[in-house]
Amino acid sequence: MNSEITGVIVMFIITVLLAIPLGKYIADVFKGEKTILDFMAPVERFVYRICDIDITKEMNWKQHMLAMLAMNMLWFVYAFVMLISQGSLFLNPDGNPSMTPDLSFNTAISFMVNCNLQHYSGESGLTYLTQLAVITFLQFVSAATGIAALIVVFNAMREKVTDQLGNFFDIFTKTITRILLPISIIIAIILAFNGSPASFEGKDTITTLQGDTVQVSRGPAAGMIAIKHLGTNGGGWFGVNSAHPLENPNYFTNMVEMIAQVLIPLAMIFALGYFLNRKRLSWIIFGVMTAGMLTFLIPTMVSEINGNPAISEMGIDQRSGSMEGKEVRFGAAASAYWSIVTTIISTGSVNSMHDSSMPVSGAMQMLGMMTNAFYGGCGVGILNYYVFIIIAVFISGLMVGRTPEFLGRKIEAREMKIASIVALLHPFLILSGTALASWTIVNHPDANWSVHPSNWLNNPGYHGFSEMLYEFTSAAANNGSGFEGLGDNNIFWNITTGLVLIFGRFLPIIGPVAIAGILARKKYIPESSGTLRTDTATFGFMTYAVIMILAALAFFPALALGPLAEYFSLYN
Amino acid sequence: MKTYILPSLKLTVVLIIICAAMYPLLIAGVAKMTPGGGDGVTISLDGKVVGFENIGQKFTDAKYFWGRPSAVDYNASGSCGSNKGPSNPDYLAVVQARIDTFMVHHPGISKSQIPAEMVTASGSGLDPNISVNAAKVQVKRVATNRSISEAILNELIVECTETAFLGLLGPEKINVLKLNIKLDQLK
Structure with missing residues (x-):
């Protein structure tokens, strides 16, 4: 067990050590300074020329958001059409069928919003064509959308008073050519050399040592596994995601995938420091986010390593921890670490089945998505955190009787309204969705959908409620992991979570960008002794408290009905 | 919105070619050199x-x-x-x-x-x-x-x-x- 805990610590340290220089690099790319990948410049110029994009035309925040929405709309239509007709298109060696309209709707939205709420299994639900041309493509562009939106906010945070915040197409394209694509290539090659399949061969049929005949699914997976983590999308090639031995063959690849998913969210924190020349601020943000992660991680690791008390009672050897839904090559500790990282970071890939986690772990995984601001997804993590900063600035301003200011700009009623709406939307989506699902199960158990509501839940009692709560939490946080026992491939879940995904994606992007855009036009007031400093540990603690208190107020009753009740029934 | 649709459309096509065709083909090519040749070991x-x-x-x-x-x-x-x-x-x-x-x-x-x-x-x-x-x-x-x-x-x-x-x-x-x-x- 000691080597398992060491493994987790080493993974985290390596991630931080890589994220700092990457953050500097990202800041350099978007400040227009010299970087080692400048040889990509001619490629980018060529792309801009054939796409008629004039990158010297800067945009204000509204134009940025229009450009973003225009692209996203096209991707949705494109993905929907592809998925609904994949069965009759090429590159389908396993002969998989087309998706139903409601499943296509859900899947297209899910990947457009950088989520991976997969109500299908990759082996049988997609073809190689859609795995690449829909899923992998969206994993690149949806991650780039989040990062580009954050860069717009970075631009707005500069001291200059302006409404010209760069060109969205330019920022977006460079995110792919300078950051996502090059790093994905490196990771994909590492994975391929460790046994992840990368060729276009269809299923293989083999006779096992004992004489059984089985089939083995494969395909060009390595490239997708790389970007699914780097872009914090999380959508797996195979049904069980990174628990699958071809998707995540050994402890080393587990480390690589783990580091890959934390890398950009961490790097963006440091990029903020380098970009605005406020390194202290980025270390404070890093500190708060790490404290948030540890708050969820430590209880999870402890409960997973100690195993299931109901199984301990049966008298067997549970030294390896709670192993239901886990893989031996990763062990309980690394699985616990992954389950927290993937939920705070909105990746949503899994290397163990969260449905079988201990109750405390389940609660922590859900809290990771309910706060959704500790590291967070590519770009969107800091955008969420930015909303909480605005709220924290406002509250502490009131407490000490100073004008609330952030980075030299006054926070006024309009910004506060936007921030409050964004912060309240999240619990509203989760709780009303879960309430609707619970109501449906009770009142319409035999509704004639492809999975009857009475059969939705894979587990009885409190845990069954947790399955529904988790699903809506995951959708609202654009996370994508699930308590996968839930029978979610039917019109109710496909449509409701599809809508939750859209609201949970675009308002939390547009809100912070709007706040930043409005603030950027305001007069810059240099910091003085009267300014409430936001780069201090005190303010960091304040932000942490705001995030945790808001989450506790909104979600405690729901968590009490699900994982907490299960905890007390299991450990009495 | 209209001014953004056309460049968005073209950029989407270009990125599908780069991310969904060139990238996986490159990885499949490199994987030929791995044990198992990318088909699984x-x-x-x-x-x-x-x-x-x-x-x-x-x-x-x-x-x-x-x-x-x-x-x-x-x-x-x-x-x-x-x-x-x-x-x-x-x-x-x-x-x-x-x-x-x-x-x-x-x-x-x-x-x-x-x-x-x-x-x-x-x-x-x-x-x-x-x-x-x-x-x-x-x-x-x-x-x-x-x-x-x-x-x-x-x-x-x-x-x-x-x-x-x-x-x-x-x-x-x-x-x-x-x-x-x-x-x-x-x-």
């Missing part, structure tokens, strides 16, 4: 492919070391965990039944010797590994059924133990398929 015995290195197989024969319970019965055309919650009474009854079955097939061991992973389903349903203790507890059964000494099997287990990554990180484990192939080669 297989293992052969006497010139016949008997499995994929990383994909677990079902072993029910008393002559073999057994792997973990699987929710998909080790058929790798799909993959799935049980998704059973820790307090589910039906699930706990299944675990109890697995313990009882294990005890029947392994007379002479005590319950406290059964490692948890031998009675709980893996995440993928395809877990190729078990812990060293999980192999040791099966030694007596395999030895009896193959009429070979336990000492030889214990040596084989030591030989097949894969240490923690770099000797420091993560759990020790044994690949059940590789161990069983070694077992068949003993004859």
Whole structure:
């Protein structure tokens, strides 16, 4: 067990050590300074020329958001059409069928919003064509959308008073050519050399040592596994995601995938420091986010390593921890670490089945998505955190009787309204969705959908409620992991979570960008002794408290009905 | 909005070509140089492919070391965990039944010797590994059924133990398929 805990610590340290220089690099790319990948410049110029994009035309925040929405709309239509007709298109060696309209709707939205709420299994639900041309493509562009939106906010945070915040197409394209694509290539090659399949061969049929005949699914997976983590999308090639031995063959690849998913969210924190020349601020943000992660991680690791008390009672050897839904090559500790990282970071890939986690772990995984601001997804993590900063600035301003200011700009009623709406939307989506699902199960158990509501839940009692709560939490946080026992491939879940995904994606992007855009036009007031400093540990603690208190107020009753009740029934 | 649609459309087409065609083809090309050539690494015995290195197989024969319970019965055309919650009474009854079955097939061991992973389903349903203790507890059964000494099997287990990554990180484990192939080669 000691080597398992060491493994987790080493993974985290390596991630931080890589994220700092990457953050500097990202800041350099978007400040227009010299970087080692400048040889990509001619490629980018060529792309801009054939796409008629004039990158010297800067945009204000509204134009940025229009450009973003225009692209996203096209991707949705494109993905929907592809998925609904994949069965009759090429590159389908396993002969998989087309998706139903409601499943296509859900899947297209899910990947457009950088989520991976997969109500299908990759082996049988997609073809190689859609795995690449829909899923992998969206994993690149949806991650780039989040990062580009954050860069717009970075631009707005500069001291200059302006409404010209760069060109969205330019920022977006460079995110792919300078950051996502090059790093994905490196990771994909590492994975391929460790046994992840990368060729276009269809299923293989083999006779096992004992004489059984089985089939083995494969395909060009390595490239997708790389970007699914780097872009914090999380959508797996195979049904069980990174628990699958071809998707995540050994402890080393587990480390690589783990580091890959934390890398950009961490790097963006440091990029903020380098970009605005406020390194202290980025270390404070890093500190708060790490404290948030540890708050969820430590209880999870402890409960997973100690195993299931109901199984301990049966008298067997549970030294390896709670192993239901886990893989031996990763062990309980690394699985616990992954389950927290993937939920705070909105990746949503899994290397163990969260449905079988201990109750405390389940609660922590859900809290990771309910706060959704500790590291967070590519770009969107800091955008969420930015909303909480605005709220924290406002509250502490009131407490000490100073004008609330952030980075030299006054926070006024309009910004506060936007921030409050964004912060309240999240619990509203989760709780009303879960309430609707619970109501449906009770009142319409035999509704004639492809999975009857009475059969939705894979587990009885409190845990069954947790399955529904988790699903809506995951959708609202654009996370994508699930308590996968839930029978979610039917019109109710496909449509409701599809809508939750859209609201949970675009308002939390547009809100912070709007706040930043409005603030950027305001007069810059240099910091003085009267300014409430936001780069201090005190303010960091304040932000942490705001995030945790808001989450506790909104979600405690729901968590009490699900994982907490299960905890007390299991450990009495 | 209209001013953005056309450039968005063109950029989308260009990026589909880069991210969904050129990128995976590049990786597939590089993967040709890897063991297995990107098709997945297989293992052969006497010139016949008997499995994929990383994909677990079902072993029910008393002559073999057994792997973990699987929710998909080790058929790798799909993959799935049980998704059973820790307090589910039906699930706990299944675990109890697995313990009882294990005890029947392994007379002479005590319950406290059964490692948890031998009675709980893996995440993928395809877990190729078990812990060293999980192999040791099966030694007596395999030895009896193959009429070979336990000492030889214990040596084989030591030989097949894969240490923690770099000797420091993560759990020790044994690949059940590789161990069983070694077992068949003993004859």
